[in-house]
Amino acid sequence: SLRGGSIDLAWLKEISPALAAKLPPLTGGMQWEWEGRDLSLSSAGLTAGGTHDVRLKNLRLQLADDAGAVTADKVDLKVSQDSTSLWHVQNGLLMKPQVHWTPKLEALLLPKEESNSKAVWKVLVDALEVKDGTVALSATELSPVVGHFGWNTRLAALEITPSGVKSAAKQQLEITEVSMRWGRKENSLQHPPFFQLKALKAEVVPDKLLGAWQVESLVMTKPHLELTPENGPWFDKIVSEPVKPPPSPADAPVWKRLQFDQLSVQEGSMSLAMQLAERVEASTRFEVSTEQAMQHLRVAGLSVRIPKRANLPVLSLESVEAVATLPEMWRTRRVESLKLAGGQIEVGDALMTLFSGPSAVVEKKMEVTAERWTAKKIEVKKLGVTLMSIAPGLPPVRFDVTFSANETPLDLDGLAENVEPQRIVLTRLRIPSPHEPLRTVAEMDVIEVTYTLDGLLHRRIDRVEIISPLLFVGEDLFWYVESYRKFMKGESPKPDATVGPQLPPLPAAPGWRVDTLAVTEGRLLLAPKGVPLKGFSKPFPFSFTSKLESGQLDAVFDIPADDYTLADLKIQFLGMKGQVRFNLPLKDRDNNLTETFTVRQLRWKELHIEKAHLSVTYDVNGIYGSFGGEAYGGYVNGAFDIYLDEVFTWDGWVSGVDVNLGPVTRALFPGY
Numbered sequence: 001s002l003r004g005g006s007i008d009l010a011w012l013k014e015i016s017p018a019l020a021a022k023l024p025p026l027t028g029g030m031q032w033e034w035e036g037r038d039l040s041l042s043s044a045g046l047t048a049g050g051t052h053d054v055r056l057k058n059l060r061l062q063l064a065d066d067a068g069a070v071t072a073d074k075v076d077l078k079v080s081q082d083s084t085s086l087w088h089v090q091n092g093l094l095m096k097p098q099v100h101w102t103p104k105l106e107a108l109l110l111p112k113e114e115s116n117s118k119a120v121w122k123v124l125v126d127a128l129e130v131k132d133g134t135v136a137l138s139a140t141e142l143s144p145v146v147g148h149f150g151w152n153t154r155l156a157a158l159e160i161t162p163s164g165v166k167s168a169a170k171q172q173l174e175i176t177e178v179s180m181r182w183g184r185k186e187n188s189l190q191h192p193p194f195f196q197l198k199a200l201k202a203e204v205v206p207d208k209l210l211g212a213w214q215v216e217s218l219v220m221t222k223p224h225l226e227l228t229p230e231n232g233p234w235f236d237k238i239v240s241e242p243v244k245p246p247p248s249p250a251d252a253p254v255w256k257r258l259q260f261d262q263l264s265v266q267e268g269s270m271s272l273a274m275q276l277a278e279r280v281e282a283s284t285r286f287e288v289s290t291e292q293a294m295q296h297l298r299v300a301g302l303s304v305r306i307p308k309r310a311n312l313p314v315l316s317l318e319s320v321e322a323v324a325t326l327p328e329m330w331r332t333r334r335v336e337s338l339k340l341a342g343g344q345i346e347v348g349d350a351l352m353t354l355f356s357g358p359s360a361v362v363e364k365k366m367e368v369t370a371e372r373w374t375a376k377k378i379e380v381k382k383l384g385v386t387l388m389s390i391a392p393g394l395p396p397v398r399f400d401v402t403f404s405a406n407e408t409p410l411d412l413d414g415l416a417e418n419v420e421p422q423r424i425v426l427t428r429l430r431i432p433s434p435h436e437p438l439r440t441v442a443e444m445d446v447i448e449v450t451y452t453l454d455g456l457l458h459r460r461i462d463r464v465e466i467i468s469p470l471l472f473v474g475e476d477l478f479w480y481v482e483s484y485r486k487f488m489k490g491e492s493p494k495p496d497a498t499v500g501p502q503l504p505p506l507p508a509a510p511g512w513r514v515d516t517l518a519v520t521e522g523r524l525l526l527a528p529k530g531v532p533l534k535g536f537s538k539p540f541p542f543s544f545t546s547k548l549e550s551g552q553l554d555a556v557f558d559i560p561a562d563d564y565t566l567a568d569l570k571i572q573f574l575g576m577k578g579q580v581r582f583n584l585p586l587k588d589r590d591n592n593l594t595e596t597f598t599v600r601q602l603r604w605k606e607l608h609i610e611k612a613h614l615s616v617t618y619d620v621n622g623i624y625g626s627f628g629g630e631a632y633g634g635y636v637n638g639a640f641d642i643y644l645d646e647v648f649t650w651d652g653w654v655s656g657v658d659v660n661l662g663p664v665t666r667a668l669f670p671g672y
Contacts, residue, residue: 001033001034001035001036002032002033002034002035003033004031004033005031005032005033005034006029006030006031006032007029007030007032008028008029009026009027009028009029009061010027010029024063024108025063025064025065026061026062026063026064027061027062027063027064028059028060028061028062028069028071029058029060030056030057030058030059030060031056031057031058032054032055032056032057033053033054033055034052034053034054034055035052035053036050036051036052036053037050037051038050038051049081049082049083050080050081051078051079051080051090052077052078052079052080053076053077053078054075054076054077054078054079055074055075055076055077056072056074056075056076057073057074057075058073059071059072059073059075063102063104063105063108065104066102066104066105067100067102067138068100068101068102068103068104068105068106068108069098069099069100069105070097070098070099070100070105071097071098072094072095072096072097072098073095073096074093074094074095074096075092075093075094075095075097076091076092076093077089077091077092077093078090078091078092086122086123086124087122087123087124088123088124088125088126089123089124089125089126089127089128090126090127091126091127091128092125092127092128092129093128093129093130093131094128094129094130094131094133095131095132096131096132096133096134097130097133097134098133098134098135098136099133099134099135099136100136100138101135101136101137101138101140102138102140103138103139103140103141106140106141106142110142120161120162121161121162122159122160122161123159123160123161124157124158124159124160125155125156125157125158125159125160126156126157127154127155127156128153128154128155128156128158129152129153129154129155130151130152130153131152132150132152133150133151133152133153134148134149134150134151135148135149135150135151136148137180138183139183139184144182144183144184145180145181145182145183146180146181146182146183146189147178147179147180147181147193147195148177148178148179149175149176149177149178149179149197150175150176150177151173151174151175151176152173152174152176153171153172153173153174154171154172155171155172156169156170156171157169158171158206164210165206165210166206166207167205167206167207168205168207169205170203170204170205170216171203171204171205171206172201172202172203173200173201173202173203173204174199174200174201174202175197175199175200175202176197176198176199176200177197177198177199178195178196178197178200179193179195179196180193180194180195180196181193181194181231182194182231182232182233187230191228191230191231192226192231193226193231194225194226194227194231194232194234195223195224195225195226196222196223196224196226197220197221197222197223197224198221198222198223198267199219199220199221199222200218200219200220200221201217201218201219202215202217202218202219203215203216203217203218204216212259213254213257213258213259213327214258214259214260214261215258215259215260215261215263216261216262217260217261217262217263218260218262218263218264219262219264219265219266220264220265220266220268221266221267222266222267222268222269223265223268223269224268224269224270225269225270225271225272226270226271226272227270227271227272227273227274228271228272228273228274229273229274229275234272234274235274235275252330252331256327256330257327257330258326258327259326259327260290260295260326261290262290263288263289263290263295263326264288264289264290265286265287265288265289266287267285267287268285268286268287268288269283269284269285269286270282270283270284270286271283271284278306278308278309279306279307279308280304280305280306281304281305281306281307282302282303282304282305283301283302283303284299284300284301284302284303285299285300285301286298286299286300293325294323294324294325294336295323295324295325295326295329296321296322296323297320297321297322297323297324298319298320298321299317299319299320299321299322300318300319300320301316301318302315302316302317302320302343303315303316304316313344313346314345314346315343315344315345315346316343316344316345317340317342317343317383318341318342318343319339319340319341319342320338320339320340320341321337321338321339322335322337322338322339323335323336323337323338324336333373333374334373334374334375334376335373335374335375335376335410336375336376336377337375337376337377337378337379338375338377338378338379338410339378339379339380339381340379340380340381340383341380341381341382341383342381342382342383342384343383343384344383344384344385344386345383345384345385345386346386346388346396347385347386347387347388347456347459373409373410373411374407374408374409374410375405375407375408375410376406376407377404377405377406377407378404378405378406378408378410379403379404380401380402380403380404381402382400382401382402383400383401383402384398384399384400384401385398385399385400385401385456386398387456397426397429399424399426399449401422401453403420403422403453421450421451421452421462422450422451422452422453423448423449423450423451424448424449424451425446425447425448425449426446426447426448426449427445427446427447428443428444428445429443429444429447430442430443430444431443431480433476433479433480433530434476434479434480435476435479436476436530439472439476439529439530440470440472440476440530441471441472441476441477441480442469442470442471442472443469443470444466444469444470445467445468445469446466446467446468447464447465447466447467448463448464448465448467449461449463449464450462450463450464459513460513460514460515461513461514461515462515462516463514463515463516463517463518464514464516464517464518464548465518465519465520466517466518466519466520466522467520467521468520468521468522468523469519469522469523470522470523470525470539471522471523471524471525472525472527472530473524473525473526473527473618474526474527474528474529474530474618474644475528475529475644476527476530477618478618478619513547513548514547514548515547516545516547517545517546517547517548518543518544518545519542519543519544519545519557520543521541521543522541522542522543522544522557523539523540523541523542524539524540524541524542524557524559524580525539525540526623528623528644528648529644538562538564540557540559540580541559541560541562542557542558542559542580543557543558544556544557544558556579556580556581557579557580557581558579559577559578559579559580559597560577561575561576561577561600562575562576562577563575563576564576570604570605571602571603571604572601572602572603572604573597573599573602573614574599574600574601574602574603575599575600575601576597576598576599576600576614577597577598578596578597578598578614579596580596581596596613596614596615597613597614597615597616598611598612598613598614599611599612599613599614599629600612602614602627602629605667605668606667607631607664607667607668608631609627609628609629609630609631609636610629610630610631611629611630612627612628612629612630613627613628613629614626614627615627621643621644622641622642622643622644623641623642623644624639624640624641624642625639625640625641625642626638626639627639631656631659632659632660632661632663632664633658633659633660634656634657634658634659634660635656635657635658635659636654636655636656636657636659637654637655637656638652638653638654638655639652639653640652
């Protein structure tokens with residue numbers, strides 16, 4: 001036995017300069033003790049057999065010109081050599097081993113040049129335990145990660161050779177307090193770590209791991225991922241590179257080949273940010289468990305935000321559960337079930353313009369990836385959908401989506417084929433005047449909407465039927481039309497000179513498309529300044545069927561025959577019927593809304609015109625009409641302008657051809 005020994009590597013230069021020159025430039029040393037039993041000695045020294053107890057304290061090996069180092073408080077080893085010269089580590093304990101991994105230490109321990117040595121050796125580890133180990137990482141050529149973690153391990157019945165390890169026994173590894181940063185991006189070390197972990201416990205049988213990629217148990221506690229453009233290059237290639245075909249199973253990374261007897265993730269969380277057309281931020285909590293040989297991923301509190309455009313999330317999910325079997329899921333691209341319950345998605349400009357410009361490649365990659373995946377069963381329960389910015393002044397429309405499908409692809413087109421169209425009923429919607437909010441542009445009592453999931457996400461609705469709407473024709477309608485025109489261009493509806501120059505238009509998503517827009521039992525009310533026009537207090541009934549293309553509507557309203565009287569002006573329209581032509585946004589600012597009527601008889605006081613026609617045009621400034629018809633053996637033409645000022649100033653003219661003026665004179669001047 002030897003006791004009280006110590007080694008200082010600095011002595012090597014004094015004792016054997018030639019040997020010191022051949023060794024790496026290390027500094028450090030240790031205290032050591034040794035005790036041997038049943039040894040076989042020869043003139044050449046120790047040859048075979050025996051048991052050795054080696055105890056090391058304060059071990060420290062450090063590169064002379066670098067921070068790279070390996071240290072340990074204590075190393076206790078009991079080793080033996082059998083009759084075949086095979087070494088056994090019967091029992092071993094390493095207390096507080098510390099490794100500071102640096103580029104120079106990596107170059108020393110993992111040289112690029114392959115060794116020409118063909119040495120054959122083998123070591124059997126019967127039992128070895130490491131307690132309270134730590135590793136500090138610097139960015140190196142092989143690894144860009146900077147960070148630290150603690151570790152403990154228990155090894156048993158392990159065979160180590162130059163070609164690897166073998167064992168049919170279970171090995172244990174514990175990793176604690178992990179913190180990792182990306183070390184190859186400017187200023188990334190000043191930002192939060194991209195990965196943190198409270199604890200990881202793994203149990204593996206090396207023979208099963210190397211033969212079938214099987215892991216007996218993996219338990220992770222409080223993992224947290226934080227991926228942002230500031231702390232790493234996580235999404236650089238996703239945005240810049242074109243879509244690529246998936247790798248073959250043989251080329252799949254190791255983590256896609258692993259199968260687990262027990263996989264558990266507890267109290268996991270993740271937050272990420274990436275730059276698309278605008279910056280997107282997301283956060284969620286998640287857990288993983290293994291039940292009946294299948295892995296269950298549960299996601300809770302998923303929130304997606306666009307900070308520049310909305311304070312509230314554009315997408316939130318209360319809970320998501322996916323069930324699959326690893327690693328078959330990666331090979332077959334199939335999940336057993338997918339359940340979504342609760343949450344909210346805002347279908348509006350903020351969401352729909354995310355994938356514009358260079359970021360369109362991200363949407364393409366998502367679509368290509370999704371179309372390769374299938375689900376045996378998918379269920380969606382009470383997912384709230386809010387249709388934003390359908391039209392200016394119209395409040396957001398919210399409804400719940402609930403559906404289920406079996407054996408369905410997970411891309412939108414595939415889901416649409418397997419999900420029945422949905423129908424909702426909305427009630428009592430009102431569009432206020434953009435300048436006089438207490439006045440009304442339109443009231444809609446009942447709206448029936450038929451849609452598909454795929455349609456909503458592409459701003460398309462199959463059918464909208466509006467029952468008994470009331471449309472107020474006056475300045476408010478045309479102010480609204482002007483507001484709609486600016487809305488479609490992404491402009492601010494009301495520029496404010498007090499806050500500086502008007503900002504450039506925001507990126508605008510395509511307008512909504514409605515394949516069938518039907519209006520039944522509609523009512524058209526002439527209401528200059530929001531007040532029904534005297535004599536026309538009874539609305540014109542109308543109905544039409546059209547379609548809305550990219551936010552543009554072309555419609556013809558059919559108005560059935562009826563009688564109308566302007567009592568103050570002593571004008572009667574008997575048997576009047578006609579059409580109203582309307583387009584939105586308006587194509588012609590001088591011809592905003594036009595009504596064309598035929599009138600069986602048009603009367604003013606005692607005068608009358610038969611088989612009359614009347615054309616009325618409205619804009620924000622007034623009502624302009626022209627008329628004509630048969631009268632007293634001839635034909636009469638005329639026109640009038642009613643201006644929407646405070647007193648409704650008006651003017652007009654009338655002319656006739658071959659008109660018998662006798663009855664006209666008697667009607668106008670009965671006293672003569």
